Amino acid sequence: MSAEAVDLTVRFGAVTALAGVSLTAPPGRVTAVVGGDGAGKTTLLRCLAGALAPDAGRVVGPAREKIGYLPASSGLYPDLTVTENLDFRAQGYGLPRRVARQRAGEYLERAGLTAAADRLVGRLSGGMRQKLAVIAALLHRPDLLILDEPTTGVDPVSRSGLWWLIARAAADGCAVVLATTYLDEAERCAGVLVLDGGLPLASGSPEEIVAALPGTVRAVPARPAGPAGDRAWRRGGGWRVWEPGPPRGADAGGADAGGPDPGGTGAGGPDASGVAGRPAGLAAGAGSLITPDLQDAVTVAALARQAALAGQSEVARPTGAGTA
Amino acid sequence: MWAMIVKEFRQLRRDRRTLAMMIVLPVLLLVVLGYAASFDVKTITVAVAGPQASVVSATLHAPFEVTVTAPAQGAAWARNELRDGHTEMAVVTGSAHPLVLIDGSQLFAARAALTALSGLERAGASGASTSGASASGAPGGSALPVTPTVQVLYNPGLTTSDIMIPGLCGVVLVFVGTIITSLGVVRERQTGTLEQLAVMPLRPRDVFLGKIVPYFLVATVDLGIVLAVGIAIFGVPFRGNPLVFALGALLFLFVTLGSGVLISSVSQNQGQAIQLAMMTLLPQILLSGLIFPLSSIAAGVRWIAYLLPLTYFNIISRGVMLKAQPLSSLWPSFLFLGLLGAVVVTGATLRFRSYLAPARQRRRSRPAAATQEAGA
Secondary structure, eight states: OOEEEEEEEEEETTEEEEEEEEEEEOTTOEEEEEOOTTSSHHHHHHHHHTSSOOSEEEEEOOOGGGEEEEOTTOOOOTTSBHHHHHHHHHHHTTOOHHHHHHHHHHHHHHTTOGGGTTSBGGGSOHHHHHHHHHHHHHTTOOSEEEEESTTTTOOHHHHHHHHHHHHHHHHTTOEEEEEESOHHHHTTSSEEEEEETTEEEEEEOHHHHHHTOEEEEEEESSOOSGGGGGGEEEETTEEEEEEEEEEGGGTTHHHHTTSOOTTTTSSOOOOHHHHHHSOTTSOGGGOEEEOOOHHHHHHHHHHHHHHHHTTOOTTTSOOGGGGO | OHHHHHHHHHHHHHOHHHHHHHHHHHHHHHHIIIIIOOOOOOOEEEEEESTTHHHHHHHBOTTEEEEEEETTOOHHHHHHHHHTTSOSEEEEOSSSSOEEEEETTSHHHHHHHHHHHHHHHHHHHHHHHHTSSOOTTSTTBSOOSSOOEEEEESOTTOOHHHHHHHHHHHHHHHIIIIIIHHHHHHHHHHTTHHHHHHHSSOOHHHHHHHHHHHHHHHHHHHHHHHHHHHHHTSOOOOOSOHHHHHHHHHHHHHHHHHHHHHHHHTOSSHHHHHHHHHHHHHHHHHHSSSSSOGGGSOHHHHHHHTTOHHHHHHHHHHHHHHHOOOHHHHHHHHHHHHHHHHHHHHHHHHHHHHHHOTTGGGOSOOOTTOEEEEOO
16 A cells, blocks of 8 residues: 655754655555655655654555665664564564564575674674665565665675665565665655655656656756856766756657757757757856756756745856856 | 873763763762761660550660660560561560570671660679669760660670572662663664664563563572572572562562663763762662661761662562561561562653654554544
C-alpha cells in the first residue's frame, strides 16, 4: 500500500523544520527525498515512520508493524552480533523464529555478510553495518520501507549491494522512501522530492523535475563575470550557467529530457525550447546549451528560490548582455 | 599548552552538569561531613517501666533522656518499645536489681549508653562507700541507688558487621537499581536505538518493563549473595520474617529502579547518567543512618535523611534481621517507601513515555489504513 504525507509542518522551538511538505510513496516504487544538511529530510522520514508527530498535516500509511525504518543512526546495537541484532528485530515484529532465521540467512548471503554473522556490529565496517541495517529494516517484509541516508559514507561496492536490497524490496511491492544527498541515486528513483530549508523545492519524477527547469543551462569553461556569475556553478572540469526563462518542459522539454546533449558540439545550435525562453545577447561562443540533468535542475531550483527570496526581479529581466 | 587550556575551559563551560557538580559536590560534602558525620551520641532516649519508674526517671540525667515513664508496664512492654525503635534504652524497675535493656542495633547509642551507665555505677559505688550522699559531681547524672542488670539486645557483641550488612543490602540495591539501570537505558539513546524502539510495534510499557526486569533480576541475585555472605561468613543473624524483608526489598528496588530510569531520561549520555546517579548515591550512603547514626545528624540536615529511600530500607532491614520486627511495627517505613516509589516511578514512566513515543501520544492505535491527524 502507498504511504502519504500531506502538508506536514514540524517546529522544534523557534525552528521550522518542515513547512507544508507533502510526499506520496506509491507501492513498488522508490521515492527519494533529496536535500542538503538541515533540509528537513530526517524530520519528514521520522514523521512518516511515526517517530515524530507533526505540528500540522497528516500521515497516511500502513500500520506500525508493516513499516520498516532505518534511522540515521542505523538503529543497531553495536554490542550485539549481527545475528543477535536480527533476532531482536524479528522478535520485536513478531516474526516466527524459523522464518526469521531463513530470511536473515538469505539476505545476509545476498549482501555478502554470511561470514560476519557472529561478529559484533560495532566491529563491522561502515558499509557492512549499513547493509545490515537495511536488512534489519526489511526483515519483516514491510509495506513501507523508510531509509534515512542508507548509502551515506558507504563505498561504491557496498552501495551497489545496498541498492540491490532496496530494488528487491520495491520489486516485492514495498513502497520505499529514502533520503539521500546523492543526486545520481535520486536519478534512478521513480519519484523525487527536493527539500531546501524545510520547504519543498521541486517534486515529481526526475524527468518532470528537469522539464520544469525555468530557462536554459549552458556549459562554459570558466565562471562568467557579472551577475551571471551568481547563476553559475562548477560541474566537473567546467562551469554551468543558468539563464532564467519559462519552464523547459513547456513545449519540447519532455522530448529531449535524458537524451544525449544536443548542444555538445559547442556550435551553439540551441533547441527550440531554448530559443523561446533564452534571452538574446548571450553569444553562442560563451558556452554550449546543454540538456540539464537532475543535479542541474536541483541547483537551478535552489538558485531560483534564492533569487525570489532576495526580492530580485532578475528572473524576468534579460541580463545576458553584459556578460558577452 | 595555552590552546589546550582555552579549549578545556570552553568545553567545561558547555558541560553545565560537570560544572554544577564541581561546585555542588564540595558544598554537599561540607554540609554532610560537617553537620551529619558524627559518631557522637549526645542523647540516649530511655523508656522507664515498673513500680519505681518515676523515681528512676528522676535520677536519670543527660545523656539520658527519659521519653516515656510507664509505672504500669513491665519487661515485655519495654522489649517491645526497644524492638519497635521507639527508644534506645529501657529500664524495668520493680526487682532488687533494675533491668536495663539496650538496643544493640543502634550501635553508637548503645556504646554511649554503656559508657554512661558504667560512669553512673562507679559514682554510685564511691558515693555509697564514703558518705552515702549522692555524688552530684559524677558525669552523666546522679548515681544509681542499686547496681542494675544490663542486657544488650539484638547485637549483644555490639558488632559493626551486624549493623553494616543489613544496610549494605540496601547499598547494593541502589547500586544495581540506580546506577546500572540508568546506564542501560541511556545507552539506547546514545546508540540511537531508542528511535528504532519507538517505531517498533512494542508498547511503551513493554519497553519499560523489558528494560527493567533484567536489572531487577540482577539486583535480586546480588542481594541474595550479600545476604548469604553476611550470614555465612560474618555471622549476621537473620531473626525476622524473610517475607517482610523481601517485601521491603521489593518496594525499595521499585524506588531505585524508578530513579535509575528517571536519571537516564534526563541524561544525554552515560557520563551524565553516572554523575547524576552518584549524586543520589552519595547522600544516601552518608545520611541514611548506614554509617552515621540518624540521631547524631544535625536537625537542620536530618530532614534530608527522611527523603532518602535508603533510610527507610535501613530501618526495615535492620529491624527484620536483627530485631525480628514484624510488619505491624515497621509499617511507617513501608508507607514512606511506597510513597517515594509511587512518585519516582510515576515520574519515570511519564518521562520515558514522552521520549519513547512522542508520536504515539496523539495516536493511540493505528489500524491498517488509519490516518494520523495532528494539529488540525
